[in-house]
Structures are given as structure tokens and as C-alpha cells.
Amino acid sequence: MTEAGGAPRVKVWDRFVRTYHWSQAALIAASWLTADDWKWAHERLGYLLAALLAARIAWGFVGPRNARFASFVRPPSEVFSYLGDVRHGHARRYLGHNPAGGAMIVALMTVIAATLLTGWLQTTDIFWGSEAMAELHEGLAVLILVLVAVHLFGVIADSFRHRENLVRAMIDGYRRS
Template sequence: MNAGTGEAPRFTPVWDLFVRIFHWSVAAAFGAAYVSSDDGGTVHHVLGYAVLALVALRIAWGFVGSYHARFTNFVPSPREFAQYSRAMRAGRERRYLGHNPAGAVMIIALLILLTATGATGWLLTTNVFWGSEAVEALHEASANAILVCVVLHVGGVLLTSWRHRENLVGAMLTGRKRND
């Protein structure tokens, strides 16, 4: 019930099916690739290529997808991000129906890191970079940076869910968020 009105809360579609499938698929594929990295062989490679394919599709969807999926509708300017960050530290950030500026920056960072990890992984399979310690170090550093970002992302989701009294994990499952 909405406070004071006696009405059930209204929900609106936010995350389309592609965004939700991408989100959970890339999380599963990257997680499985990371876990299989020591002796994963072909499985590790296939999972890495799957992540790259998913990222390529998400980038395309960022230009042609639904309203909340388009980069033009959620990527903040540096000034907007700084203002949001200050408001967040003060506990006064506004609620967004789509991605907030911190979430948007995290998406961009993750897309870049996933691309870097996949590209360096592929380079390691080529004749030119086979056995390159520098490329392998960059591949591992990118993958580990993704893990750091995932921890920050989950923490941000939990904090935002608590502050705005909404279940963001549920929203990424159903595609709907509270309309108020």
C-alpha cells in the first residue's frame, strides 16, 4: 500500500527483456569463465567469447533499444555524476526510475573492462601474443578489476534499495519498478 493513500503501489516497465537477459547472462558467463580460468581450456575460451558477444549486443542495444536501455538516456555528464556523488555521500540523492548516475558509470566501466578482458584473452590465442606475459597480466588485471566493480555494484544496489525502499534485484528480474 502507498503511504497515506490506501492504494497498492503502481509499477512501470523499466528494464526490457533483453537488458535483463543480458545482465544475468553476462554475470553467469563471466563468473563461470573466472572460475574456470586456471585449467578451463576450451570452456574458458567459449565463455569468454560469449561474454564478448553479449557485450557487443548490449552496446548495439544501447543505441537502438528501449528508452531506459539507451546510453543517451542514462549516461551522465561528469558534472551530473559529481553532483549525484555529493548528494549520495550526504544521503540526499534523488531516486531514478532508470539507472542513476553512479549505476550508469558502473555500467560503462564494466562494459569497458569486460571488453578489455575478452580482447586480451583472445589476443593470447593468437600467434603474435601467444605466451605474452604483458598481455596475460593485463587480462588478469582486467578480470580482477571486474570483480572489484561487481562488489561495488552489489553494494550500490543494496544501498540504493535500502535508501529508496525498493527491491532493485527484483526489478532486474521482473523489469518493473515502483512508479512513484
């Protein structure tokens, strides 16, 4: 496959990763919209999101190369080194996720899992009606939005930096080689 300018494109993200990405975004948005007035829908969306997250975690161990955690989860030293390179204007381009993108995936998955857990805990006898658990759940949900904003900023910045439409790549799975 080639771009309009003739540059070859390669498949980077498989259908499951792309479907997971956009489904997760839709479920989180729907969860926000149903949080106050439609608790029954909010709970069901949470269970769907939990199943989706569990499937993605499994896929991170058995999926194709670029879907595997081993291909994009890097130690903090490498993430900070990459961010320093970005700041100095000489960050290298990665075909898959760069170290900061990998760290964002881990952060989002962790905060989403914690949000799901605190939501579920509110349905248990021990935390039923717990104001502290409700506040923690809401705080984590807000943190998801903060991380999404940082993620979007990174995607836009990387798209400009490397002159490549990363949103399109997460839709069709292809990037410039």
C-alpha cells in the same frame, strides 16, 4: 501492475536488458571457474561474452528508452554531483539508472571489453605466450570483480535508501513509479 502496498509499478527494464544482465553475470562467474583448468571452455565463454556485449552495445542505441545509453550515460560532473548528494543524504530517485549506475555500466562494459580483448590477443601470433598480456588479462579480470562488488554495494544501498528491491526489478523489469 501494483505492489502489495498498492503502489503502482511500471516496466523499466525490457527482457533483453534483464537477460543480458544475468547472462553476463553467469558467463563471468563461469569464466572465473574455468580460467585455470578448462582453457577450452574459458575461451568459448569469452567468445559468448563478447557476442553478448556486442549485442548489448547495439541495443544501447536501438533498444527501448531505458535501455539506451542516452538515457543513463551522464557526464562526470553529473556523476560526481549525484555521489555528493548521496553522501549528504539527499540523492534523488531515478526510475531508470541513476548517474552513478550509468557510470558503473560504462565502467563494467569497458573493463569487460578490455578483458575480452586481452584474452583474445593471447591467441594471436604476436602475443602467444606473452606473460605481460596474461598478467594484464588477469588484472582486468580482478578489476571486474572489484567493479561488481562496488555495483552490488550501490544496488543494496540504493534499495535501502529508496525502500525498493532493485534486484527484483532486474528480474521482473518493474519498479515503483
